Amino acid sequence: MSPLVSIVISTHNRAHYLREAVVSVLQQTYTHFELILCDDASSDETPQVCQEFQATDPRIRIVRHEKNIGMQANWSSGVAAARGIYFGKLDDDNHYEPTFLERLVEILETHSEVAFAFTDEWIIDESGKRNLPLTDELSQYYQRANLPSGVLVNPQLHAASQGMGINATLFRLSILREVGGFGNYGATADCELFLRLTSLRKSCAYLSERLAEYRIHETSFSTGLKGIRESEFPVQMWERYSFSDPQAEQARLERLSTSYLMLARAYALEGKLAEARQVLKKITPPLPGVKKAQLFHRIFSLPEALVRVLIKRKYSV
Structure with a gap:
């Protein structure tokens, strides 16, 4: 059967x-x-x-x-x-x-x-x-x-x-x-x-x-901005695993870097700019995206109202 x-x-x-x-x-x-x-x-x-x-x-x-x-x-x-x-x-x-x-x-x-x-x-x-x-x-x-x-x-x-x-x-x-x-x-x-x-x-x-x-549509999870808690999950996931295979490890590092950026943006959207800057400090070599992290760090030093406008409209990750 x-x-x-x-x-x-x-x-x-x-x-x-x-x-x-x-x-x-x-x-x-x-x-x-x-x-x-x-x-x-x-x-x-x-x-x-x-x-x-x-x-x-x-x-x-x-x-x-x-x-x-x-x-x-x-x-x-x-x-x-x-x-x-x-x-x-x-x-x-x-x-x-x-x-x-x-x-x-x-x-x-x-x-x-x-x-x-x-x-x-x-x-x-x-x-x-x-x-x-x-x-x-x-x-x-x-x-x-x-x-x-x-x-x-x-x-x-x-x-x-x-x-x-x-x-x-x-x-x-x-x-x-x-x-x-x-x-x-x-x-x-x-x-x-x-x-x-x-x-x-x-x-x-x-x-x-x-x-x-x-x-893919407006209410699917794959679109739109995520809150702090949902943005923490990918960071925890990519931090947990590592791979001996160089290609797999490089792919993991790329996604970990992006997850840090997404979490930093989620903090910034809720006005927690100090927390956002702390997350960005984790993006250091060998992680890719260091220059983008430095750019976001400068943005997150601006007044909160301006930060919200910039990260929602122009500086997406």
């Missing part, structure tokens, strides 16, 4: 997008799955949407939180509820292509040594329209554009380069639980999971096809 796949859709107040995400799972060519809808205390029509779908398909279960527990905890509730051999996590505003499960289950069944497999992904806008130029640009940036299909030779490099997308990945559930699931890193818990898995020498495979769609 085909192995059961557990798909978790974590959701909060996005009923209008949730329907599309659920349909993308129900349209899979691989049909032996359970779909777990983890609703983090939504106050819109999300509960009704979940119930409507559950009434039409016995493979659907609902995990409803009466009080908001946060993104990472909601993801973890899905891991706890899952009963499958394999596990996928899909955000409520993203989609799977119809053959996503079929193709990745085939890889995991063929390569028993692989802990997870992932694909490339399309970038779509608020309306669901694919953005080919941005898709190509990000595939290149995340080093997937020329990456051949197969078991990766240097998975740490791709984890450090953030080339693995959680919405385009299928895990072995046993290994996901073995390593502790999603850690307490806020919205960066998915990235930290890939860093942890590859640091523990877990192998992975890549499929050079775009079998998922990642939506």
Whole structure:
């Protein structure tokens, strides 16, 4: 019998997008799955949407939180509820292509040594329209554009380069639980999971096809300014890990430097300029971005009102 796949859709107040995400799972060519809808205390029509779908398909279960527990905890509730051999996590505003499960289950069944497999992904806008130029640009940036299909030779490099997308990945559930699931890193818990898995020498495979769609819009976490707490998580994550591979370590240092800049900006936006300057002092060789840090340090010595205008409009990181 085909192995059961557990798909978790974590959701909060996005009923209008949730329907599309659920349909993308129900349209899979691989049909032996359970779909777990983890609703983090939504106050819109999300509960009704979940119930409507559950009434039409016995493979659907609902995990409803009466009080908001946060993104990472909601993801973890899905891991706890899952009963499958394999596990996928899909955000409520993203989609799977119809053959996503079929193709990745085939890889995991063929390569028993692989802990997870992932694909490339399309970038779509608020309306669901694919953005080919941005898709190509990000595939290149995340080093997937020329990456051949197969078991990766240097998975740490791709984890450090953030080339693995959680919405385009299928895990072995046993290994996901073995390593502790999603850690307490806020919205960066998915990235930290890939860093942890590859640091523990877990192998992975890549499929050079775009079998998922990642939506960028005004309310997605990938856009907009972040507060201090959310900006602290990436700093803690990149400080925790280091790599013996020179390329992976360089990628980590680049992202650590950027995370320091983002945290400094978050402090400055809340008027905590002294704290912002202290964070910038951490950007020293061999970290890249020293000149930008020095520029920000000078900016953060200006009057607070002027600082807010500059960092919001001109000096983005």
